[in-house]
Amino acid sequence: MSAGNLFSSFTLGALTLPSRIAMAPMTRCRATNPAIAPTPMMVEYYGLRADAGLIISEGVPVSPQARGYAFTPGLYSAEQVAGWQAVTHEVRKQGGRIFAQLWHCGRISHGSLRDDNAPPVGPSAIAANGKSMALDRATGQAALTQCEAPRALSTAEVKGVVGEFVQAAKNAVAAGFDGVEIHGANGYLLDQFRCPYLNDRKDAYGGSLENRCRLHLEIAREVAAAIGKERVGIRLSPHGQANDMKPDPEPMKTYGYLAEELQKLGLVYLHLYDQSTSWIHDPDDALLRLIRGKFTNALMLCGGFTGRKAEAALAAGSGDLVAIGKPFISNPDLVSRLRQGVELSPWDSKTFYLGGHSGYLDYPTFTV
Numbered sequence: 001m002s003a004g005n006l007f008s009s010f011t012l013g014a015l016t017l018p019s020r021i022a023m024a025p026m027t028r029c030r031a032t033n034p035a036i037a038p039t040p041m042m043v044e045y046y047g048l049r050a051d052a053g054l055i056i057s058e059g060v061p062v063s064p065q066a067r068g069y070a071f072t073p074g075l076y077s078a079e080q081v082a083g084w085q086a087v088t089h090e091v092r093k094q095g096g097r098i099f100a101q102l103w104h105c106g107r108i109s110h111g112s113l114r115d116d117n118a119p120p121v122g123p124s125a126i127a128a129n130g131k132s133m134a135l136d137r138a139t140g141q142a143a144l145t146q147c148e149a150p151r152a153l154s155t156a157e158v159k160g161v162v163g164e165f166v167q168a169a170k171n172a173v174a175a176g177f178d179g180v181e182i183h184g185a186n187g188y189l190l191d192q193f194r195c196p197y198l199n200d201r202k203d204a205y206g207g208s209l210e211n212r213c214r215l216h217l218e219i220a221r222e223v224a225a226a227i228g229k230e231r232v233g234i235r236l237s238p239h240g241q242a243n244d245m246k247p248d249p250e251p252m253k254t255y256g257y258l259a260e261e262l263q264k265l266g267l268v269y270l271h272l273y274d275q276s277t278s279w280i281h282d283p284d285d286a287l288l289r290l291i292r293g294k295f296t297n298a299l300m301l302c303g304g305f306t307g308r309k310a311e312a313a314l315a316a317g318s319g320d321l322v323a324i325g326k327p328f329i330s331n332p333d334l335v336s337r338l339r340q341g342v343e344l345s346p347w348d349s350k351t352f353y354l355g356g357h358s359g360y361l362d363y364p365t366f367t368v
């Protein structure tokens with residue numbers, strides 16, 4: 001793929017993106033209703049950001065068991081599908097495009113998030129030394145709480161997880177999303193299966209690299225078969241350490257394999273998130289080059305991008321698209337601001353996950 005200017009259009013499957021800038025997926029925990037469905041506030045929030053080349057929604061749990069944080073709107077009930085329909089309708093009305101990020105938190109979770117208090121699940125019964133956003137049912141408040149120990153999924157249950165992703169993808173299409181991004185990053189369920197330190201399974205989903213990546217590839221294959229490969233992307237976070245992960249001991253082998261197999265499945269994009277905001281900005285980085293060589297559909301880069309850094313990455317041919325996160329929180333019309341060179345507003349991390357309207361709908365849009 002040729003390098004392009006940040007504000008040039010890009011063909012992504014059946015979509016024409018008007019710029020190379022995507023809004024990165026960002027959990028905002030604003031679905032504070034019993035159905036855990038998108039709200040009118042969320043309709044407004046996403047509609048205001050429709051000038052992104054592509055919006056990727058916040059992580060959307062594919063089932064009750066997939067939940068890891070309070071107030072994160074799912075895609076497994078009729079009320080949730082209806083809520084998302086209002087969101088996608090507004091984004092489209094404002095001229096935008098939106099993918100849903102399909103999410104299973106695995107062991108980064110807490111029983112309080114489920115009606116039956118079911119504990120988290122994972123590849124193995126190895127607890128995370130980390131926190132999830134648990135729910136205090138007595139007060140209805142969320143609080144960062146130590147993750148509970150998971151139980152290991154049975155082989156049949158792993159197949160069930162694949163089915164949950166497929167159903168959520170179909171629900172996403174029914175809700176009017178343009179496509180889905182499979183969340184394979186950041187220490188959540190798929191990443192947990194990949195990790196040789198966390199996965200001690202003896203079945204077809206543990207042991208060899210092929211087995212540890214089987215869940216990614218089965219989900220990718222079956223979701224693509226259900227809704228069309230031109231509507232399916234996936235996110236990975238090579239070298240990531242968030243959520244109590246250790247860096248992969250053989251990143252070239254692991255991510256080279258995944259990139260090659262995901263390309264064979266023909267997914268429309270591969271989204272790479274560099275949590276350290278370092279190697280993704282180096283066009284000579286060996287892993288980035290390896291992945292770029294093996295995954296030849298659209299490559300999306302994320303992690304600490306400014307307009308200038310995004311232009312540099314595209315000019316160097318490191319990727320085709322750039323996803324930007326935090327600046328989109330405090331600058332709803334980020335793409336217009338970057339295009340016009342308007343100064344960006346700072347974000348307030350205290351209201352990332354809490355605060356209702358505050359820090360969510362009170363960042364002004366720049367008007368000329």
Ligand SMILES: Cc1cc2nc3c(=O)[nH]c(=O)nc-3n(C[C@H](O)[C@H](O)[C@H](O)COP(=O)(O)O)c2cc1C
Nearest residue numbers: 024025026027058059273303304305324325326352
């Ligand atoms: C408030 C917040 C919520 C996030 N939620 C998600 C999420 O749901 N799924 C995901 O893959 N990444 C999530 N991320 C990571 C972002 O997608 C992005 O990779 C990160 O912010 C780095 O990009 P930036 O430097 O442009 O902000 C989140 C980040 C923030 C700040």
